[in-house]
Structure formats: C-alpha cells, structure tokens
Amino acid sequence: MSDPARLIYGNISSSLFAISFLKNTVLGYDNLFLFESEETLQQDAKISTFKREKMLAQALAASFMSRFDLKEMESSKRLLKKVFKDYPNYQEYGDLSLLHNLMFLKEVAFHREIGEFNDFDVQIEIIGKNLLQTDPDNPYANYYLGSFYNKSGSIEQAKKYFERIVNAKNFSPNWYTKEAELWLKSNK
Known part of the structure; x- marks a missing residue:
C-alpha cells in the first residue's frame, strides 16, 4: 500500500x-x-x-x-x-x-x-539535478535521470548516471544497481 x-x-x-x-x-x-x-x-x-x-x-x-x-x-x-x-x-x-x-x-x-x-x-531535469547536488550518490535520482536521458536519446548523459549507481560506495546492490548494470552492459 x-x-x-x-x-x-x-x-x-x-x-x-x-x-x-x-x-x-x-x-x-x-x-x-x-x-x-x-x-x-x-x-x-x-x-x-x-x-x-x-x-x-x-x-x-x-x-x-x-x-x-x-x-x-x-x-x-x-x-x-x-x-x-x-x-x-x-x-x-x-x-x-x-x-x-x-x-x-x-x-x-x-x-x-x-x-x-x-x-x-524541464522539471525532470531541474529537479533531478537539484537533488543530486545535495546527494550525488542518491540511487533513485541517478536512476531517474539516467532513464530520462536514455529515453531522450542522450546515451552519454545516461551513462554518467548509471555508472554513478554502479560505482556508489556504501550501498547494497538493489534493483536499481541491477538495472544500471544491465543498461551499461547493453550500451557499451
């Protein structure tokens, strides 16, 4: 619920x-x-x-x-x-x-x-970037911006956010880690 x-x-x-x-x-x-x-x-x-x-x-x-x-x-x-x-x-x-x-x-x-x-x-990009200024390793904000840029066709931009998820320290692997790894593997 x-x-x-x-x-x-x-x-x-x-x-x-x-x-x-x-x-x-x-x-x-x-x-x-x-x-x-x-x-x-x-x-x-x-x-x-x-x-x-x-x-x-x-x-x-x-x-x-x-x-x-x-x-x-x-x-x-x-x-x-x-x-x-x-x-x-x-x-x-x-x-x-x-x-x-x-x-x-x-x-x-x-x-x-x-x-x-x-x-x-416009709001997605601004809100996402603002959230990442405060917490650059936030996996959710990184995932949303990576997905946003991927859907917009900006693969290099998307890559940056998915890599940040995979390389983040102090996080246990979660669904967003697996999604980011899968995306990076298929977009080499």
Whole structure:
C-alpha cells in the first residue's frame, strides 16, 4: 500500500491517506475536498501550500493508476500543471516523490506506446539535478535521470548516471544497481 505514495522517499505528504488524516484530524480542514475535480482546477485562486501537497499526492496516485487507465494519466498531468502554474519554484519543493511522478508518467507513455511524453522534461531535469547536488550518490535520482536521458536519446548523459549507481560506495546492490548494470552492459 505504500508503493504508490513512494513512502520509501521519506515524504509522508505524498500519501493520500496521510493527507486525509492531516486534513481532517490534525488541521481541521473539513471543508477542503480530498480530491480535486475539474471545477476546482479551473479556479484562478492560488492554491495554499497544504493544497499543493494534497494535489501532488493526488497526482502521484493518479500516475500510479495510469498504468491501467489513461484517464488517470490526464488527471495527473492536469494536477501537476496547476501546481507548477501556481508554484513555479518547483526547484525548491521538488523531491524524489515528485521526480518519480514525472518519470512514471513518461514511463507509462513509453510502455503504452502513446508516443513521446515531454510535458515535464524541464522539471525532470531541474529537479533531478537539484537533488543530486545535495546527494550525488542518491540511487533513485541517478536512476531517474539516467532513464530520462536514455529515453531522450542522450546515451552519454545516461551513462554518467548509471555508472554513478554502479560505482556508489556504501550501498547494497538493489534493483536499481541491477538495472544500471544491465543498461551499461547493453550500451557499451
């Protein structure tokens, strides 16, 4: 149950369950809907910081479900575009959960053979590089950027991030290590 919210990245607000608990029990935002609708997304009023986190959690859940229903992909895109419009400083609040969300949409488009999905390429690159400035060996951020550049056809750029995963010290081999090794082997 924690996988869609990517709780492994340490951001509890990426979980709709946690957001619902905070909204109703801790913060007392009873009048705030948990899920945004087409109507609420059309409103011009700038969203609050809490609502931004709620919308990012909803976008993440929708992207997870987009594997099964492409309407969810469109929902995630609309939510993300509203957040980026109201909060263009994503380099400050962008975290691994948001990077995962953006890359997951790209992956779904690729695997469902929808065609190129470049809606958030600028954000992917900036958020990924910002995260790696703080933690250069972060395997998830390296994996996402390696995958991003691979899908963009920038093999040399991708290689740099996959090599960083394989050569990282103090990490036990994990799925991302095996994926990076496999990619490097097939892209010699």
